[in-house]
Amino acid sequence: MHIPSQSDMAEVTRLTRNGRLREAMALLRRGQTGASDAAKAPQTANGDTAMPDPGEVARSMLGAMFGNAADATASQTPAPAQSRFRRARAKPAQDDPRFRTRRYSAVAGSRDYKLYVPTSLPTGPVPLVVMLHGCTQSPDDFAAGTRMNELAEEQGFLVAYPAQSKAANVKKCWNWFSAADQMREQGEPSLIAGITREIMTEHAVDPGRVYVAGLSAGGAAAAIMGAVYPELYAAVGVHSGLARGAARDMASAFAAMQGANVATVPVSRQVVPTIVFHGDGDTTVHPANAESVITQASAGDRFSVTSENGRAAGNVAWQRTIHTDPDGRAVLENWTIRGAGHAWSGGSPAGTYTDQNGPDASREMLRFFFARTA
Incomplete structure (x- = not known):
């Protein structure tokens, strides 16, 4: 893979932040860097040109796409389809004895996580929901935006929020596009699974x-975790995400986020019950990725498929496609929110990347999860 010069990287960052992803992608795939660019690059101690680390380039650019593409959209005069998007600045959570920070360490590294233990927790075995934040977010931010802690108090379950570190990704993105972070008992999947088991x-x-x-x-x-740990997680919720294997490096990640090659994603080895939410106005992760997640989770099995349409808060239209097994139980659900952008549907403005209108993704995910063991 061609490694861009620092001047190329500056231009790619500018294009990405302005939402001009195709141009950024073309520049990244360009051939050899010109001599003038090399002359501008910093020099090492022995006089060689210092080139950016490919892994850091990938993490930085994918972070820029996830973390800033939506910002660029929100900062412009919004079109009607994007007017509900909210990029708020989350307030730090108060010191709550029910919501404490822990640290998990293993061979693959260490990650902090927060665990919410509701006062309403019933005696006996209870459900556990593991919530994976988006780029630039934190556990406190994600908890506020999804209202999942409030729902834990209401319905009686534990909620865990693993925290990505800036050392692993400058924008605090989970490195879903890295081949090493898509494998069982390796990299970030091993850390998330370790937190769950702890x-x-x-x-x-x-x-x-x-x-x-x-x-x-x-x-x-989350899609990766369901695919590589199907015995650990009973069901998966994917909001505005991508399937495992959608990318293996930076170039394929840019392509996948633009909706290219999503049909080539491999299916899982076994059916992974999955519920998906995606706005059809999402300009950060192409909506085509939603169907790719569903196809992968189906493991190639055929189910009875029905669709229904409705309207939620703010007169937001949605379509839900349901894949049911012979017993009539929903195995896969795919929610398309009309006009919605890259934001958690039905979320709270107390968190970042939320849309107050539309179906309540948090409640619907819990309904789907808990119905499987009802």
């Missing part, structure tokens, strides 16, 4: 009611 060991968790969900890069990470 909570299961220390609390009365029902092993048949453990779920994982995420937004954007976190949604892509």
Whole structure:
């Protein structure tokens, strides 16, 4: 893969932040860098040209796409389809004894996580929902935007929020596009699974009611977790994300986010019950990726398929496609929110990347999760 010069990278960053992703992609795929660019690049101690690390280039650029493409859209005069998008600045959570920071360490590294233990938690084994935030977000931010802690108090379950570190990704994106972070018992999947298992060991968790969900890069990470740990997670929620294998490097990640090659994503080895939400006005992750997530989760099995249409808060139209097994139970659900952008549907303005209107993705995910063990 061609490694861009620093001047190329500056231009790619500018194009990405302005939403001109095709031009950024073309520049990244361009052939050899001109001599004038090389002359501008910094020099190492022995006089050689210092080239950026390919891994850092990938993490930085994918972070720029997830973290800033929506910002660029929101900062412009919004079209009607984008007017509901909210990029708020989340307030830090107050010191809450129910919501504490923990740290998990293993061979693959260490990650902080926050665990919410509601006061209403019933005795006996309870469900656990693992929530994976998007780029630039934090556990506090994601909890506020999805209102998942409030729902935990209402319905009685544990919620965990693994936190991506800036050391692993400058924009705090889960590295879903890295081949090494898409494998079982390797990289970030091993850390997220380790956090899940640690909570299961220390609390009365029902092993048949453990779920994982995420937004954007976190949604892509959730799809990976369901695919590589189907025995650990009973169901998966993917909001504005991508399927496992949609990308293996920076170039394919840019292409996947623009909707290219999504049909070539490999299917899972076994059916992974999955619910998907995606706005058809999303300019950060192309809506075509939603169907790719569903196709992968189906493992090639055929189900009875029905569709229904409705309207939610703010007169927002939606379509839900349901794949049911012979017993009539929903195995896959794909929600398309008309006109919605890259934001959590039905979320709270207290968090970033939320849309107050549209169907309540948090409640609908919990309904789908818990119905499987009802």
